[in-house]
Amino acid sequence: MKYSEDFYRLAIQHQEGYGPATIKKMLQLSGTVTRIFEEPESWQTDLRKQKKKVPSLSIDSHLRHIVDEELKQMDHAGVKLCFYTDKHFPFRLKLCSDGPLSFFCLGDDNFNVPHIMAIVGTRNASEYGRHSVGKILAELQGTDVVTVSGLAYGIDTEAHQKSIENGLRTISVLGSGLGVIYPYQNKDLAQRILANGGTIISEYEYSTPPDRLNFPKRNRIIAGMADCTLVAESGDKGGSIITAYLAHSYNRDVFAIPGSIHTDKHSGCHNLIQKNVAALVTSGNDIMDLMNWKNTRRAVQTQLFVELSDTEQDIIGILRDKESVFIDRIAEQMPNLTPSQLAGILLGLELKGVITCKPGKIYTISR
Numbered sequence: 001m002k003y004s005e006d007f008y009r010l011a012i013q014h015q016e017g018y019g020p021a022t023i024k025k026m027l028q029l030s031g032t033v034t035r036i037f038e039e040p041e042s043w044q045t046d047l048r049k050q051k052k053k054v055p056s057l058s059i060d061s062h063l064r065h066i067v068d069e070e071l072k073q074m075d076h077a078g079v080k081l082c083f084y085t086d087k088h089f090p091f092r093l094k095l096c097s098d099g100p101l102s103f104f105c106l107g108d109d110n111f112n113v114p115h116i117m118a119i120v121g122t123r124n125a126s127e128y129g130r131h132s133v134g135k136i137l138a139e140l141q142g143t144d145v146v147t148v149s150g151l152a153y154g155i156d157t158e159a160h161q162k163s164i165e166n167g168l169r170t171i172s173v174l175g176s177g178l179g180v181i182y183p184y185q186n187k188d189l190a191q192r193i194l195a196n197g198g199t200i201i202s203e204y205e206y207s208t209p210p211d212r213l214n215f216p217k218r219n220r221i222i223a224g225m226a227d228c229t230l231v232a233e234s235g236d237k238g239g240s241i242i243t244a245y246l247a248h249s250y251n252r253d254v255f256a257i258p259g260s261i262h263t264d265k266h267s268g269c270h271n272l273i274q275k276n277v278a279a280l281v282t283s284g285n286d287i288m289d290l291m292n293w294k295n296t297r298r299a300v301q302t303q304l305f306v307e308l309s310d311t312e313q314d315i316i317g318i319l320r321d322k323e324s325v326f327i328d329r330i331a332e333q334m335p336n337l338t339p340s341q342l343a344g345i346l347l348g349l350e351l352k353g354v355i356t357c358k359p360g361k362i363y364t365i366s367r
Contacts, residue, residue, distance in 0.1 A: 003059075008033040009083050009102060010067045017055035020101040022047075027085055028336055073206040079178055080105045082201070087310055088112065091317040095333055096224040096250055100203045103221070104178050107199035108169065111225065112313065114320070115293050116171075118148040118226035118247065120219075120240040121155025121233040126265055129233030132257045133158045136230070139284025141166040145293070148173065148226050150218065151186050151200075155232045155240070160189055164196045171199045173222050175215040177208035219243040227320075228253035228291055231278060234268035241268045244278060254278040255287060311337070312349060319355060319365050327361040 003011070012023055012033050023036075029043040030036045036043060037057055047054050059067075074081065082089055083102040090111040093099040121129060133155060137147070149159040151172040163170035172193055176182045178200060181190045190200055203221065204214065219242050223229055229247035231254070234240040244254050256278035259266025272278035281287055288294050308316065311334075318333050319325050331342055346363065349355045356366050 002038065005032060005034050006071065006081055007067055008037050009081060010070055011059055011063060012036065013101060014063055015057055023101055024084060070205055073179065077179065078106065079206065080109055082109060090225050091314050093224045094314060095317065098220055099224055100221060103201050103203040105199060105201045106178055107194045108197055113146050115145045116148060116226045117145055118222045118229040119159035120149065120222065120229060120231055120243045122235065122238065122240060123152050123154040125154035125158060125233055128259060129155060130158045133232050134162045136284045137162040137166050137168065140168060146171060148222050150222055151190065153183060157186060157189065160193055164192055169197050171201065173218050174200065174202040175218045176202065176210040177204045177206045178202050179206040180209055182210035215239060216242055220246050223247035223252065224250055226252065228255060231256045231269050231272060233259060233265060235264050236267050236271060244272055248277050253291060255281040257281060311345060315345065319363060324358060324362045324364045327363065330363065
């Protein structure tokens with residue numbers, strides 16, 4: 001029996017013995033999940049060379065029921081599935097080795113925008129912490145910065161609310177399914193996010209209840225979707241610190257707001273600054289300067305990127321907001337390209353006037 005591509009995309013994530021990394025490799029060999037299921041010869045031979053045992057793919061009546069029900073709920077609620085091979089899948093997440101294969105989405109699904117900042121912090125936010133977030137977002141009013149947070153109490157809530165108030169698009173990443181907004185008291189805020197052009201996403205199926213194990217896992221998406229992460233207020237431990245170190249491991253910038261030395265509410269921020277994991281910031285202008293986001297010509301240039309192929313856009317994502325990148329660094333982040341393929345694509349981007357090659361095979365975005 002044959003099914004739709006979305007059916008197969010959901011079904012493959014229920015197959016035992018296949019994790020996201022393996023499925024991504026299968027996609028490189030086959031192109032679509034439909035071909036993975038219907039033309040297994042397109043990937044099995046190559047995969048068997050790397051693994052001793054390749055489990056067979058199967059869709060039984062139980063799995064068929066699970067996927068059919070999920071598709072019905074998605075259709076009823078207007079939920080979209082954002083899959084790894086989709087053009088609008090976040091290129092920043094593709095650069096993360098532990099990034100998700102897919103996630104569910106409500107609202108605007110344009111994730112490949114020029115500037116994204118994650119904002120995280122304690123659930124037990126102080127008045128100082130909330131006001132700090134409000135101050136920085138007010139100073140970003142009128143920019144194209146998109147914010148990402150987790151819809152939790154405290155700093156997350158303030159980040160979403162102040163983004164909306166200042167005309168900034170905001171994205172919420174849940175630790176539950178899209179049909180189970182958590183915390184429940186933020187249901188109205190979730191609706192405001194959508195009503196103001198924002199987005200709510202989750203990698204969990206529609207009716208998945210919140211679980212404490214889901215929240216540390218979703219933090220990698222918050223960090224991976226953004227160019228930088230701002231820790232607004234945090235103690236020594238907790239999800240905010242985990243998110244900061246995840247962002248640091250992805251080679252993304254991390255910022256922290258300092259606070260009083262007379263309370264442990266800000267000790268996590270101070271430790272990040274002391275260890276040179278985070279840069280100290282006190283204003284929206286600090287962030288704009290440190291990220292070099294004040295170059296309006298660059299914002300105009302990024303509009304050209306929509307005409308590029310997915311691979312070309314991935315390379316632009318590596319170069320974006322960096323002074324220069326050595327070709328070996330680009331090759332490390334594009335392991336599926338041979339040296340000759342990468343050289344050809346880079347030459348094509350040069351000829352289009354999008355990038356510039358400097359002596360020593362160092363590349364930068366054309367200004």
